[in-house]
Amino acid sequence: MVDCTGPKLFGICHRILGDEAEAEDAVQDVYVSVWHRASSFNPERASPITWLATIARNRAIDRLRSSRRSRQGASLDLAFEIVDERPDPEQGALSADAARRLSLCMDELEGRQQAAIRAAFFDGLSYPDLAERGKVPLGTMKSWIRRGLQQLKNCLDG
Incomplete structure (x- = not known):
């Protein structure tokens, strides 16, 4: 599973975090999360890779927010650069x-x-x-x- 999905998940995390080491840590967190939450996967709602990509995106954003909070006086202006790649309701219904x-x-x-x-x-x-x-x-x-x-x-x- 890691060989098939790892590069895509790393790409998502790296694009959001902008740091290779942080992205690798985020991907590791994704697999741990999936291991613990595998029973929550619903194939009627999304494909496995979509589910994994969503978890990776959310994990990377959580890490980004956490690192920003820890820095004194960090600007939140960069948060507006994060694109929400989830489909809008119409696209979700069509999908x-x-x-x-x-x-x-x-x-x-x-x-x-x-x-x-x-x-x-x-x-x-x-x-x-x-x-x-x-x-x-x-x-x-x-x-x-x-x-x-x-x-x-x-x-x-x-």
């Missing part, structure tokens, strides 16, 4: 609707295609890993995923 549509379209796929696409795009497995896991030739796995993605596109466009 939730898109997630529901994607889920319904995924359910229409044949079982092997669905499993391969989920493993490739949600778990980050490579085509060779998927082919080995499914005990099928690499070309077959690529075809399953390509046809499945085309079916998803048609379903989502329709």
Whole structure:
């Protein structure tokens, strides 16, 4: 998990904090927090990476605020430079609707295609890993995923 999500979370924290060491500490705090709060994850509300990114952003902002409070006479003017990247309510509703549509379209796929696409795009497995896991030739796995993605596109466009 750390190999897949660490660079993105570090980037978020570093952009907010502006300090590499502080960003590394913030990312460490994120993983500890996720470890303790894993049961609070709700896949219907957000994807795993969105959930992690939100936690990272909030953790970095908390660290930024804490360090500013500790400095005497620190200016809060920099706080206005922090961009709230959360979607507005309309975007949130559209995202939730898109997630529901994607889920319904995924359910229409044949079982092997669905499993391969989920493993490739949600778990980050490579085509060779998927082919080995499914005990099928690499070309077959690529075809399953390509046809499945085309079916998803048609379903989502329709």
